[in-house]
Amino acid sequence: MHADIKKILISEKEICERSKELGRKISEDYRGKKPLLVGLLKGSVPFMAELMKHIELDIEIDFMDVSSYDGTESVGDVRIDKDLSNSARGDDIILVEDIVDTGRTLQVVIDFLYQKGASSVKVVSLLDKPDRRVVDIKADYVGFVVPNEFVVGFGLDYNQKYRNLPYVGVLKEDCY
Ligand code: IMP
Numbered sequence: 001m002h003a004d005i006k007k008i009l010i011s012e013k014e015i016c017e018r019s020k021e022l023g024r025k026i027s028e029d030y031r032g033k034k035p036l037l038v039g040l041l042k043g044s045v046p047f048m049a050e051l052m053k054h055i056e057l058d059i060e061i062d063f064m065d066v067s068s069y070d071g072t073e074s075v076g077d078v079r080i081d082k083d084l085s086n087s088a089r090g091d092d093i094i095l096v097e098d099i100v101d102t103g104r105t106l107q108v109v110i111d112f113l114y115q116k117g118a119s120s121v122k123v124v125s126l127l128d129k130p131d132r133r134v135v136d137i138k139a140d141y142v143g144f145v146v147p148n149e150f151v152v153g154f155g156l157d158y159n160q161k162y163r164n165l166p167y168v169g170v171l172k173e174d175c176y
Contacts, residue, residue, distance in 0.1 A: 005169040010144055012166040015154055016050060018143045022124060023054025025141065026094065034058045035092045038084065041065040042163065043098030043155040047126040051096065062086065066105055078108040089117035098155045099127040103135035126154065127168065
């Protein structure tokens with residue numbers, strides 16, 4: 001275990017097993033369709049790579065980059081830094097997220113994708129932190145619900161570090 005990690009919340013094995021279950025469920029729900037998986041950079045990358053191996057459909061993938069700005073939590077806003085490479089018109093989009101926290105990012109991105117003409121937008125998130133929700137929004141597929149603690153690993157960062165850890169863990173307080 002990395003020296004900065006206080007405890008492991010979710011092991012690599014658990015993440016892989018859950019990704020397999022989610023991939024199977026998505027394959028059933030989208031049977032006959034060709035969904036576009038859209039990962040939100042950078043946190044979704046390891047989860048997207050794991051999940052898509054288990055989706056037995058003709059999918060395509062794309063990425064968007066969005067960032068929060070404005071500092072304070074109550075008025076935080078979201079900016080789109082990288083749009084999709086292609087038009088979303090008529091697409092069944094599955095947004096892939098690392099964690100749903102306040103829900104603000106998802107709300108902005110979902111509205112944006114519908115404005116671009118998506119037929120449907122659903123969300124799959126590795127983690128869900130419902131205690132922190134500000135916007136009334138829910139992921140359609142959730143890997144794990146986590147408590148209100150700052151977590152890192154499997155794509156999630158603190159100051160761009162720890163994304164490469166193969167598990168999700170809680171940082172030691174003296175690392176903040
Ligand atoms: P939201 O818009 O508040 O739902 O924020 C979602 C984004 O905040 C996620 O995609 C993460 O990048 C980041 N985030 C929220 N909670 C955590 C955490 O516990 N660890 C690392 N990143 C987090």
